[in-house]
Amino acid sequence: MKLLIVDDSNIIRSKIARALGAYGLEVVGLAANGRDAVARAAVTRPDVITMDLTMPEMDGIQCIREIRKLRPKVQILVVSALADKATAIQALKEGAQGFLCKPFTEQELTDAIGELIEEAQNG
Amino acid sequence: MDEEQLRIFVTILQNYFEQQTLRAAEVGTPFLGEPSALPVFDYTAVIGISGVRRGCVYFTAPGELLRDVLLRVGEPNVAEANLADLAGEIANTISGNARRDFGPDFMISVPVVMRGRGQSIQVPRDAKPYVIPLRWSKHLAALVVSVR
Numbered sequence: 381m382k383l384l385i386v387d388d389s390n391i392i393r394s395k396i397a398r399a400l401g402a403y404g405l406e407v408v409g410l411a412a413n414g415r416d417a418v419a420r421a422a423v424t425r426p427d428v429i430t431m432d433l434t435m436p437e438m439d440g441i442q443c444i445r446e447i448r449k450l451r452p453k454v455q456i457l458v459v460s461a462l463a464d465k466a467t468a469i470q471a472l473k474e475g476a477q478g479f480l481c482k483p484f485t486e487q488e489l490t491d492a493i494g495e496l497i498e499e500a501q502n503g
Numbered sequence: 504m505d506e507e508q509l510r511i512f513v514t515i516l517q518n519y520f521e522q523q524t525l526r527a528a529e530v531g532t533p534f535l536g537e538p539s540a541l542p543v544f545d546y547t548a549v550i551g552i553s554g555v556r557r558g559c560v561y562f563t564a565p566g567e568l569l570r571d572v573l574l575r576v577g578e579p580n581v582a583e584a585n586l587a588d589l590a591g592e593i594a595n596t597i598s599g600n601a602r603r604d605f606g607p608d609f610m611i612s613v614p615v616v617m618r619g620r621g622q623s624i625q626v627p628r629d630a631k632p633y634v635i636p637l638r639w640s641k642h643l644a645a646l647v648v649s650v651r
Contacts, residue, residue, distance in 0.1 A: 461599025466607040
């Protein structure tokens with residue numbers, strides 16, 4: 381499965397790439413803001429996206445809306461420090477399938493991605 | 504910011520270092536800082552707070568602490584850009600996690616990271632700056648919360 385990683389932190393992008401690369405996903409793109417993520421999603425056609433919310437230029441919620449128009453079936457896991465319930469609910473309403481709060485361990489990340497993929501495969 | 508609210512930041516700081524590095528940080532008792540003499544180490548990441556509350560939260564740390572944290576979490580690239588990136592990510596994570604208690608109206612900006620101990624951090628005049636000292640491994644750092 382093809383993975384696009386969206387986060388304005390280089391070290392978080394690297395951490396996610398290491399963990400999910402080892403988990404068996406193919407990292408097809410890295411984006412540091414929402415605008416770049418939309419462009420890369422159109423070109424790389426990912427199956428799964430990890431999405432930060434607080435980013436410059438275009439935030440994660442707006443980015444989810446834009447990517448949903450391009451890739452209606454893509455699985456999106458929000459990975460954000462915003463720990464309030466209202467934000468998680470909003471992200472899910474906008475079309476994300478999962479929410480993982482920072483800070484996270486690699487095990488928590490692979491568990492969350494595993495659940496996302498399993499749910500998608502079960503329809 | 505009252506004592507109970509400051510304790511929220513203390514707990515988040517402790518959790519961050521313990522979870523990410525598997526090594527506990529000693530987080531000291533918050534104290535009221537002097538605006539002209541607030542702690543500034545090599546890297547300082549400032550998060551602007553808006554919404555119902557206004558002000559800023561900043562995390563400041565020496566390069567050695569940031570380098571050791573990166574190595575501890577398995578990140579081999581300890582170039583300056585990544586040290587600055589980590590300072591920003593810590594400030595962002597702590598401020599974002601505070602929304603669990605303060606709610607979604609505690610709105611946070613993306614981090615602005617400054618390098619150098621000679622930096623002067625401007626905190627709002629109408630928000631008392633509280634300093635939360637931190638020792639992780641052998642390094643000193645601080646979180647400053649200046650929010651009204």
